[in-house]
Amino acid sequence: xxxxxxxxxVFISESRIRERVEQLGREIAxxxxxxxxxxxxxxxxxxxxxxxxxxxxxxxxxxxxIGASSYEGTTTTGEVRVTRDLSRPVEGxxxxxxxxxxxxxxxxxxxxxxxxxxxPASLKICCLLEKPARARVRIPVDYRGFLIGxxxxxxxxxxxxxxxxxxxxVGVVRSAT
Ligand code: IMP
Numbered sequence: 042x043x044x045x046x047x048x049x050x051v052f053i054s055e056s057r058i059r060e061r062v063e064q065l066g067r068e069i070a071x072x073x074x075x076x077x078x079x080x081x082x083x084x085x086x087x088x089x090x091x092x093x094x095x096x097x098x099x100x101x102x103x104x105x106x107i108g109a110s111s112y113e114g115t116t117t118t119g120e121v122r123v124t125r126d127l128s129r130p131v132e133g134x135x136x137x138x139x140x141x142x143x144x145x146x147x148x149x150x151x152x153x154x155x156x157x158x159x160x161p162a163s164l165k166i167c168c169l170l171e172k173p174a175r176a177r178v179r180i181p182v183d184y185r186g187f188l189i190g191x192x193x194x195x196x197x198x199x200x201x202x203x204x205x206x207x208x209x210x211v212g213v214v215r216s217a218t
Pocket of ligand 1: 086111140141142143144145146147148149192193194195199200201
């Protein structure tokens with residue numbers, strides 16, 4: 042079935058996301074005053090969240106990206122590959138890793154181990170969404186947008202088979218079967 046046949050229902054509205062992102066930005070700015078900070082977006086799902094979040098952090102900062110891949114369609118394989126590394130050294134810098142969603146936590150676990158090897162001064166985690174019911178490893182989240190249930194969500198950067206990333210809200214797919 043073509044993904045365009047999916048019906049997407051609003052789950053978290055644009056205005057709720059905007060309000061929460063502004064709060065998270067203020068918290069990150071408060072915690073990183075005077076620190077050399079790099080915000081690292083996890084490709085591809087964090088790209089919209091990161092773009093909004095960095096504009097809500099009123100501090101000088103650098104932006105970089107890291108790539109990780111574990112999912113094919115909507116099925117987890119349990120195996121996580123780092124597909125793109127940081128573009129600059131971050132030794133001694135304060136990192137905020139920005140992720141779209143924490144599901145099993147396996148991607149984040151892999152990325153934390155990978156980034157620790159770059160010897161940052163600190164490493165904090167910011168994720169827009171977290172599904173605690175699905176956690177397979179414990180990840181200490183420093184900045185969390187929303188806790189959600191075991192639903193597959195799309196929009197605001199998140200995809201299902203590369204579709205729906207450009208929706209301005211987080212939605213739930215109702216397949217038109
Ligand atoms: P984890 O390794 O199981 O925590 O999975 C993290 C990655 O899986 C996220 O970065 C997403 O790319 C993808 N993912 C997990 N749940 C969803 C979802 O509900 N919608 C879209 N992508 C998801």
